Amino acid sequence: MPKRILYWFRNDLRLHDNEGFARAVADADEVLPVFVFNPDWFVRLPDINVCKTGAYRTAFILESVADLQRSLKEKGVDLIIRMGNTARILAELAEEIGAEAVYASKEVTQEETDVESDLSKLLKPLNVDLEFFWMATLYHVRDLPFYVSRLPNQFTQFREQVEKSATVRELIPSPATIVSVPDIFAGELPTLETFSFVAAESQQDGRAAIRFKGGESVGLARLNAYLWEADLAKTYKETRNGMLGEDYSSKFSAWLSMGCLSPRQIYWELQRYESERVKNESTYWLVFELLWRDFFRFTALRYGTRLFKPSGIKYDLTKRGNRDLVLFQQWASGQTGIPFIDANMRELNETGYMSNRGRQNVASFLVKDLGVDWTWGATYFESLLVDYDPCSNWGNWNYIAGVGNDPRQDRYFNIYSQARRYDEQGSYVKYWLPELAAVPADKIHLVSNLSADEQTACNVMLGDTYPLPVINPNHWLTEEKHR
Known part of the structure; x- marks a missing residue:
């Protein structure tokens, strides 16, 4: 036989x-x-x-x-x-x-x-x-310059040690010929309806930054388009915090999450790009992002189930969020009355995607401003994100919640400052919250401060066409003054 x-x-x-x-x-x-x-x-x-x-x-x-x-x-x-x-x-x-x-x-x-x-x-x-x-990682676990049990707690230490002492393995060629076991019933590919979804539920909003279609062939095509056709790797570091459009970031994450793209394939294509086109800080920064992905996976390997518990990998039993379902649902549905938060959550709900900058802000808002149990936010992301990866998702939420391996204690995002920095003209907010289209750029991120006359002029009615804020956002102004 x-x-x-x-x-x-x-x-x-x-x-x-x-x-x-x-x-x-x-x-x-x-x-x-x-x-x-x-x-x-x-x-x-x-x-x-x-x-x-x-x-x-x-x-x-x-x-x-x-x-x-x-x-x-x-x-x-x-x-x-x-x-x-x-x-x-x-x-x-x-x-x-x-x-x-x-x-x-x-x-x-x-x-x-x-x-x-x-x-x-x-x-x-x-x-x-x-x-x-x-x-699943760029660097093989056996090539790390330390045992996983001695994994550095901080990313910078991890990156420096790995870059100094480890190398990325060569690519494994695809099999040229394959002989299968005969006479086995192949079975049928299920459909969305098999899992109680209707097709319309999976259709991304026409405003989506990119149409994520699964598969190795699509992932390789995206890699080729981003590097070689659009020549975008050379400017990645400058554009990566963008929030509108297809090309401000690589968007490789969805294909990486299901293994349609190998991180080593990206790495070696970048090496070729650097030798044939340009090598600069931006091309390095794409590798830097792959290292973050590695770090979260090795962290999950080291800490196991602690990653998924409210106390996090720090096992901090004092970190207990509230379980206010009404507040959570306002956050999840993009109805908090804070435009920058609502725009990001509505993009997630309508497309299954959100920028990295958006993810950090909505997570911080849920945990630090609303005090809600961070594991609910991580679970919601798990359900919605097309590029969900358990290690990166739960690792990042640990980080934001202050129970992960962040060297800064109680990392906090001033949402108003972030909104003004990354959406200065309010273009992103207006794109996802068209009801605020007529609000001037200098008012858009604190729309709750509009007077009755301003609301009329901007065709906005707070508490009706756009929700009243779930918290008073003016405290962010005070924080800005005292920075």
């Missing part, structure tokens, strides 16, 4: 630079590529009444799996698609085909590692090996 390996695709939905799949093809006579949709991904979370994986991300996952399926079919192989209990399905398939091993990418957060443990227990009685491959 030919040697057979089952390859379990997870958050590595690509053929390029996929060490696990390449090894499976090299080690076996026949490979069975499998993807399992787990219904647990789509449960409704009771506290804040949202789906764990919302419509935008569900659509992106479906598109990514479909793209992988097409790529495999071009090589004469089908992707086996199943839905149900992941560990049980994989073990049954492994037994059915007489697999010697199951190969897969290694994950680090609790839900994913729980499935790994369940699968290991089911495979042992079958005498089937289980082998994992580290593939």
